[in-house]
Amino acid sequence: MEFLNPIAILVAAISALVVGFIWYNPKVFGNAWMKAAGMTDEQVKGGNMAKIFSLAFLFALMLAMAMPGMAIHQMGALSLIGGDSSSALPSYVAFMSDYSDAFRTFKHGALHGVMAGIFIALPIIGTNALFERKGAKYIFINSGYWIVTLGVMGAIICGWK
Known part of the structure; x- marks a missing residue:
């Protein structure tokens, strides 16, 4: 069974930009983010x-490439045999025959993505924000974006076989 679907990885990476376009839109969290980040319209528009x-x-592509290891349980079984299924014992083949599609759903991938957002992105963003002297609003807006984005990425990566 192939776990790395290159099209799903590409779509998951693109989804990060789509979610960001919506999340940081001035009608959603864009204005609040600019205020919490200490940014002005001129600074935002002045970048390359x-x-x-x-x-x-x-x-986003790098994150999407890391997501199969977080969202697809069968990656753990593959790692136990060294990553080369061509030299696997019959027991591995039988195991994968029975369980290759277990928990391979959009819902399950979204769960793992959200958990990655909460337990990886939030602490990283929160720590940086504390040292940058940013407030809770800044932490929650940016962490919220990554929690949603990683949830979407996980759903795409895990559910799209």
């Missing part, structure tokens, strides 16, 4: 948007 979006997509 091609560079910003290119790097944001690259980082």
